[in-house]
């Protein structure tokens with residue numbers, strides 16, 4: 001028998017008492033695109049970190065073309081031609097783009113004494129052009145959008161001529177157009193004989209790209225199957241070990257009173273003349289292509305950014321611009337798009353994170369009792385199936401999707417008057433998504449006014465009462481739920497003349 005290109009043998013890894021991987025074996029051919037699926041906390045990222053050398057397993061071995069890979073060494077993995085695009089973008093935020101692309105392998109002149117900045121810049125520009133990116137490579141990476149940071153990481157991998165590209169949820173922050181670019185790049189890599197491991201909760205992407213798919217559950221391999229031998233329902237069953245009922249739409253619960261009133265909101269270079277209202281119990285979706293200005297509108301409403309003109313009113317009270325405190329006092333909560341950076345107190349416990357937003361209301365009742373805080377954390381963990389050993393562990397030790405659930409759970413527990421959700425189910429597995437939808441529905445039933453920013457049209461159609469579409473910083477149309485279809489939303493979202 002031929003030796004496979006990559007052979008992973010009996011890998012096991014525990015973190016403290018948590019078994020993240022148990023005897024996982026898996027092989028991958030050269031030029032194969034291999035999907036890796038499983039629920040939040042199944043062990044996908046850990047397996048990838050083993051391949052990248054940042055996590056050293058207790059047992060097991062990995063060979064590449066029959067050669068043993070020294071485990072637990074990032075340089076050894078890089079040397080072997082493995083490139084990892086991590087789930088939490090591991091870029092260096094203070095460096096600019098071309099330094100990020102070349103960090104650790106800077107091109108030098110004069111026998112290595114002087115950095116050849118000019119060449120690094122032109123090569124970065126060529127790579128970014130290949131990825132169809134148009135931003136200035138001198139921008140500090142910390143100032144880039146999540147999608148752009150992702151592209152920088154991919155440019156870095158491409159510049160190293162890797163033989164195995166491992167992508168951990170690469171499209172989570174990419175627009176449709178950028179996803180198209182990425183898929184073209186992946187297919188090109190495959191044609192060049194490069195192997196790709198592709199982790200995604202978007203199962204349709206796995207079916208579109210992958211030759212075979214491996215499913216992990218609770219740190220163990222369930223099976224590896226060719227993608228043409230299984231369907232979506234079958235894959236979900238392998239992942240969660242049961243059938244997941246698919247989406248019914250929510251019953252409307254709109255009340256009379258306007259809670260959030262946004263009027264003529266304008267911020268130069270971001271959005272212009274944004275006006276809409278959200279009533280108590282109403283879910284209004286703000287949709288459009290990535291870059292249409294949706295998140296910027298959310299940030300201005302919440303007071304993270306200022307505004308040039310226009311007003312934001314909550315229950316008849318006009319908010320002071322650029323004042324988060326005022327927004328919070330008025331009862332607005334924002335679950336931001338970039339949760340790992342701005343939503344999570346990473347070193348604090350899961351419990352503390354879950355109760356952060358509610359501490360005030362718990363305190364109002366009297367002293368914050370530990371028992372109450374515990375009860376809240378435990379009930380939230382159960383409802384959202386947050387996988388953690390207990391409520392005391394640091395939030396940063398949770399898997400990516402479980403961190404998302406903690407941030408979301410914190411705000412869902414707080415029952416704010418206005419809840420702005422920016423891509424609430426990004427990175428969350430199929431089983432937990434249904435639970436998140438249910439919680440959002442319950443909040444609306446309880447009278448919360450909800451502004452939902454989402455690029456996933458099935459989610460928008462399922463949850464919202466009304467759909468506002470943005471295009472290039474302006475509202476391009478509005479559809480009541482009964483009249484909304486994916487096609488109608490897309491035609492309002494696409495640049496004029498492109499549809």
Ligand SMILES: Nc1ncnc2c1ncn2[C@@H]1O[C@H](COP(=O)(O)OP(=O)(O)OP(=O)(O)O)[C@@H](O)[C@H]1O
Pocket residue numbers: 015016018019020038039040041042043044045046047087387388396397398399400401402427429
């Ligand atoms: N540094 C760490 N310390 C403690 N536990 C960890 C650490 N890293 C991962 N774990 C645990 O290992 C398990 C597997 O996590 P992993 O990140 O591999 O899951 P995942 O399949 O990538 O999930 P997701 O879809 O949410 O990204 C989880 O229970 C997680 O809490």
Ligand SMILES: [Mg+2]
Pocket residue numbers: 044045046087168399400401
């Ligand atoms: Mg992960």
